[in-house]
Amino acid sequence: MSVDVMPQLSVVVPVFNEQDVLPLFAERLRPVLDGLGDSYEVLTVDDGSRDATPAVLARMRSAWPQLRVVRLRRNAGHQNALTAGLHRARGRYVVSIDVDLQDPPEVIADMLALARGEQLDVVHGVRTDRSTDSPFKRWTAGLYYRLIRRVTGSAVPHNAGDFRLLSRTAVDALTELPELQPVYRLLVPWLGLPSGEVPYARERRAAGRSKYPLGKMIRLALDSVTGFSAAPLRVATWLGCAGIALCFVTGVAVLATYLGGTVVPGWTSMFVALVFLGALQLLCLGLLGEYVARIFTTIQGRPPYVVTFDSAVTPNRRTAGVPS
Template sequence: MGSEAPRLSVVVPVFNEEEVLPLFAERVRPVLDGLLVPYEVVAVDDGSRDSTPIVLDWLRRRWPELRVVRLRRNSGHQNALTAGLRRARGAYVVSIDVDLQDPPEAIGDMLRLAQDANLDVVHGVRADRSTDSPFKRWTAGLYYRLMRRVAGTAVPHNAGDFRLLSRTAVDALTELPEQLPVYRLLVPWLGLPSGEVTYTREERAAGRSKYPLAKMIRLALDSVVGFSAAPLRVATWLGVLGIALCGVLALAGGAAYLSGNVVPGWTSLLVAVLFLGALQLLCLGLLGEYVARIFTTLQGRPAYVVAFDSVSENESIEDVLCQL
């Protein structure tokens, strides 16, 4: 890789992406070589269970600027991104997914904008989501509207984890004591000078999406719980609403008793019990999310464990195979 410190680092979280990795390298390397600046590509293998480590080792031997960081177990996309940010050495750091839905050709535009306008953050903003399904477009729109209500209008609409950060921004992010970071909210929260580069989102180059509905829901929950106490207040207001409804039912029952129109039955009672039970469970669940975060923080366990870094360790392909 040479002794010259990289000007640009490109962080790429990778999990079970054996099919798309050669396509990623084939498309990204000419783009980065054409920028004419020293660079490194930090591929963070998030505990892949397929042939991803072998493909990464094969690519590293042919691409000197490729750096491989392997985590011992699957720690999640945001934690893999954290590992890459902490180990990136460039004055500017770009994060991008390996699936090529975010065009690497936009990296040059991001870098030029950051240098010309002296910006610390450049968000990649999707011009449209035509490649997504109608359901995903609807849920994504709902997510960003909710996040702007929770975290403020500084959150760019349709901006994911494709962004450029200055060294100042990276250092500020890695100093935060976040156990479950959501960078699409944390980065705007820093309040650093920022800009945007728009692009058209493409189809996945190969393989399957690693963000199914369950993970999307988990991300939304982490975003809300990790950035706002609003759900606790919602639980309080739901309790007030439940008390009010019970009061109305009590008054209605008293009026029926006084008028002599009491009809034996269990439907109304069953509905009231089920409603109050569901309300209590919802409030307990919301409270449990916050208690779980406190518990995780007090445990003090690292969010990820690095098995090796190709910059500091000269591992052979046999060593990689032994860790699978």
């Protein structure tokens, strides 16, 4: 089956240091896509891998005509690698999936059938069984979704990650957004397009180690909150008001003590007040700094990723990696 200029389906796969799992992933994915009976492409985005991932992708591409390889010059992060794939995907429908096989490729057929049958622009893959994840992973994931719903007020599907199907309409809408730090699990529901869900059981990672350690999970949560809500700024305002109220109450108590003729040692109360107000100021400055940092990043106008190779672009047309 040849690759059309506009295939029916594009599968975007961010990859970072996945030399061990890539052959296993191809063994599961290719029969599924070949069995659909539609033209397709698989667009792997090598997010600056430092192991043998580029060599493995080159071997796979020589035996799989529908496989495209986009290589980023440096590690840009999972969401930016996904952005690079969405910008270059040509399919009428686009599925994003991780390479670790925790999201089963067989579900893609169900997603495509649901999107076509009900004329949906978005189909979320929803994890109904996360027993293969560690208790800590399940707890932090649940905390993340509760936090996001409460802070942003968004209708984010519970336990829906970056395994989803998008129509060409949804992809075009996403790629037109000026986001430099995208969080697609929030951006996609924000579009408000007709959507559905396909449940599936999350599997164990087939090989290698997770590329989402605790630090990256915290960064994702921080990007989600600061990118979609002004609640942290309001928290700073609330804390400031509470601090003023506390100072007022303390002042009234001190005045009452003075009028009662009781001598009150001042060192302890002064120390507590100074520490409290200093901590409050630092917290407010830190919250404001998060938003200033986002403004600074936007003003710089730097591309979120840099492409060093794209197998679909001929050498004389290759560009320097600004999203096309």
